[in-house]
Amino acid sequence: MKEKVENLDWNNLGFKYHDLPYSFVAKYKDGQWQAGELTEKSTLELSEAAEVLHYGQEIFEGLKAYRRKDGKINLFRPELNAERLANSAKRLGMEPYPIDAFVDSVKKIVKANEEFVPPYESGGTLYIRPFMIGTTTVVGVQPATEFTFHVYATPVGAYVNGLSPAPYTVSQYDRAAYAGTGRAKTSGNYASSLIASVQAHKEGFADCLFLDPREHKYIDEFGGANFFGITKEGQFVTPKSNSILPSITKRSLLEVAQRQGLNPIETQIKFADIDQFVEAGAMGTAAVISPVGSITDNGKKHVFYDEEKTGPVTAKLYNELVDIQYGDRPSPKGWVQTI
Ligand code: PLP
Ligand code: COI
Numbered sequence: 001m002k003e004k005v006e007n008l009d010w011n012n013l014g015f016k017y018h019d020l021p022y023s024f025v026a027k028y029k030d031g032q033w034q035a036g037e038l039t040e041k042s043t044l045e046l047s048e049a050a051e052v053l054h055y056g057q058e059i060f061e062g063l064k065a066y067r068r069k070d071g072k073i074n075l076f077r078p079e080l081n082a083e084r085l086a087n088s089a090k091r092l093g094m095e096p097y098p099i100d101a102f103v104d105s106v107k108k109i110v111k112a113n114e115e116f117v118p119p120y121e122s123g124g125t126l127y128i129r130p131f132m133i134g135t136t137t138v139v140g141v142q143p144a145t146e147f148t149f150h151v152y153a154t155p156v157g158a159y160v161n162g163l164s165p166a167p168y169t170v171s172q173y174d175r176a177a178y179a180g181t182g183r184a185k186t187s188g189n190y191a192s193s194l195i196a197s198v199q200a201h202k203e204g205f206a207d208c209l210f211l212d213p214r215e216h217k218y219i220d221e222f223g224g225a226n227f228f229g230i231t232k233e234g235q236f237v238t239p240k241s242n243s244i245l246p247s248i249t250k251r252s253l254l255e256v257a258q259r260q261g262l263n264p265i266e267t268q269i270k271f272a273d274i275d276q277f278v279e280a281g282a283m284g285t286a287a288v289i290s291p292v293g294s295i296t297d298n299g300k301k302h303v304f305y306d307e308e309k310t311g312p313v314t315a316k317l318y319n320e321l322v323d324i325q326y327g328d329r330p331s332p333k334g335w336v337q338t339i
Contacts (some may be wrong), residue, residue, distance in 0.1 A: 010122035013157035022112035024105045028095050028097045028147040042259035048139035051144035057134030058187040059088035062285045065126040067117045068327045075337045076253045076325050078103045080248045088184035093143035127156040159286035164291030166206035173194040174213040182243030193223040219269045224282035226250045229277030236262040249283045280304040289318040
């Protein structure tokens with residue numbers, strides 16, 4: 001059922017799906033992408049033998065539209081989501097959706113559902129979920145030759161605890177193989193993480209941290225966000241790994257951290273060295289920056305800064321990032337598009 005804007009509680013949106021008036025759809029067939037269009041249809045019709053249902057050709061993105069103080073709307077580096085979707089497509093043997101068409105589809109979906117972009121300072125944003133699936137009917141294992149690119153949007157609040165620290169645990173499972181699909185944003189990575197996060201929730205944790213799949217020695221990432229730690233010396237450290245998603249929030253925070261004098265580096269981080277960090281966080285579009293209060297491994301709890309309070313370095317990074325996203329302070333050239 002289509003959502004009515006008057007039924008939304010902007011300050012308590014949670015992170016869930018609302019069926020908005022418009023979605024966007026484009027199809028690839030006969031060797032080319034057709035022009036996409038807005039649609040009021042929020043369901044898909046597929047053959048029972050569709051590629052995506054059996055061999056998992058699905059890739060997706062997540063980005064947000066931010067309501068500015070002046071009422072206009074900001075997008076944050078949407079072309080980087082377009083590029084990452086194209087890279088995911090290549091890894092999964094799918095047909096990349098053109099970068100300009102992607103950004104255009106995001107603008108269209110935001111404009112069409114504009115009244116659902118939460119108000120400034122409500123804590124909410126409009127989350128935009130572009131995805132692509134292989135639709136060809138196949139029985140033998142082979143890539144599809146027809147694809148659907150689809151975008152929906154839904155108003156959301158905080159994904160984890162907002163700016164309150166949350167407890168995490170180390171997963172006993174891998175989410176992606178060493179030379180697998182960890183760098184692609186594809187449903188299979190999330191499917192293989194589900195029981196690990198269910199287990200973590202059962203044990204009272206917000207989510208789990210995955211270690212590198214080859215040696216289980218280095219920090220990889222959380223189920224839906226990259227990891228960062230702040231050392232005693234005040235350095236911003238984030239994992240370098242083949243099997244993690246190249247986060248756009250991470251890429252941006254590396255620059256913000258540089259400006260803030262945090263001497264940021266991307267490097268392999270041994271889990272055994274976790275106590276070098278006096279603050280830690282999860283970073284991503286949905287997570288923004290979610291402070292990590294503790295990480296428990298085999299019953300041993302490592303606490304960062306304070307289990308209840310956000311550390312000052314994390315808070316400063318959060319404030320600068322969020323201010324940039326909402327247009328409350330100048331951003332590096334090209335980071336924000338106002339529509
Ligand atoms: N890692 C995973 C597994 C994710 O699902 C996400 C979310 O998109 C991220 C990291 C963060 O990426 P980004 O900052 O581009 O949203
Ligand atoms: C995002 O941050 O956009 C994601 O896709 C993460 C997901 C776990 C909600």
